[in-house]
Amino acid sequence: MLAVKLREIKEILEAQVLLGEEKLEEEVFTACGADLMSDVLASRDEKAVLLTGLTNVQVVRTAEVVGDIKCIIFVRGKSPGDDVLEQAKKAGLVVMKTKYPLYIACGLLYSNGLTCRSGEKNGALQ
Amino acid sequence: MALYSKEFEVKARDFDSAGEVSSNLRAILKQLSLAPDIVRRSCIVCYEAEMNIIIHSYGGTIKIEIFEDRIRIIAEDTGPGIEDIELAMKEGYSTAPEEIREMGFGAGMGLPNIKANSDFMDIKSSKDGTVVVAEILF
Numbered sequence A: 001m002l003a004v005k006l007r008e009i010k011e012i013l014e015a016q017v018l019l020g021e022e023k024l025e026e027e028v029f030t031a032c033g034a035d036l037m038s039d040v041l042a043s044r045d046e047k048a049v050l051l052t053g054l055t056n057v058q059v060v061r062t063a064e065v066v067g068d069i070k071c072i073i074f075v076r077g078k079s080p081g082d083d084v085l086e087q088a089k090k091a092g093l094v095v096m097k098t099k100y101p102l103y104i105a106c107g108l109l110y111s112n113g114l115t116c117r118s119g120e121k122n123g124a125l126q
Numbered sequence B: 001m002a003l004y005s006k007e008f009e010v011k012a013r014d015f016d017s018a019g020e021v022s023s024n025l026r027a028i029l030k031q032l033s034l035a036p037d038i039v040r041r042s043c044i045v046c047y048e049a050e051m052n053i054i055i056h057s058y059g060g061t062i063k064i065e066i067f068e069d070r071i072r073i074i075a076e077d078t079g080p081g082i083e084d085i086e087l088a089m090k091e092g093y094s095t096a097p098e099e100i101r102e103m104g105f106g107a108g109m110g111l112p113n114i115k116a117n118s119d120f121m122d123i124k125s126s127k128d129g130t131v132v133v134a135e136i137l138f
């Protein structure tokens, strides 16, 4: 199992932390990327980080429904509105934004050890 | 007899409160100390049903019923109904317009997600409305 700290994710993606600076020492194992929220809900894999180009409040609602998401990362330099941040704060989420597009942001994290399945940890594909 | 029963109104196109019914459900189920997997599956079912009423219907209700051994979620709306239920159940089938996709919906995964996360699911639909019933067993 390869644990990645949220702080490392921030560095890998050269991200800006919008919420939850105090939680950056928390470790995660899995991530997923999607722009359609039912796709996020469709996978039964554990996911701790959600990367998305969508910036509306539905992203936070989806994270709440999924239950295991700790951190939302908005890609392509997009900023969420205050209502989204407010809702994310209530849900106790860490929120970041990165200038990288979704494909590259996911690729960077994947190649640094964050996979998408709890059963298939880093190295399983080698 | 249901141990608990509550009905929530869901308005068409009301994206601001979208997800509130499932948030409420999560709070209720947590109080009952149900297993995390049951809570998660119930919330996914509820959320997808709620979104379908908001996106595709003229409005409706979601009724939550909790029994000793199961939770039942009944989503009922007033139309326009689903023309071909079998087609609607297919993964990836969606009639959601572009502006809905831009909001993050319309993957065509909602009904399949409800099916995958429930132990029993039934849909009845006509021009006058749709009723989706799903049950999750404890």
Ligand SMILES: Nc1ncnc2c1ncn2[C@@H]1O[C@H](COP(=O)(O)OP(=O)(O)OP(=O)(O)O)[C@@H](O)[C@H]1O
Residues within 6 Å of the ligand: A038, A039, B048, B052, B053, B055, B056, B057, B077, B079, B080, B081, B082, B088, B089, B093, B094, B095, B096, B104, B105, B106, B107, B108, B109, B110, B111, B112, B130
């Ligand atoms: N309550 C409803 N009333 C009328 N039509 C519906 C209703 N629920 C679903 N449908 C129809 O069935 C299709 C498939 O529904 P489903 O929930 O699987 O996907 P979606 O809502 O289009 O996208 P997603 O749920 O992935 O965001 C919809 O596109 C719509 O045409």
Ligand SMILES: [Mg+2]
Residues within 6 Å of the ligand: B048, B051, B052, B106, B109, B110, B111
């Ligand atoms: Mg749907």
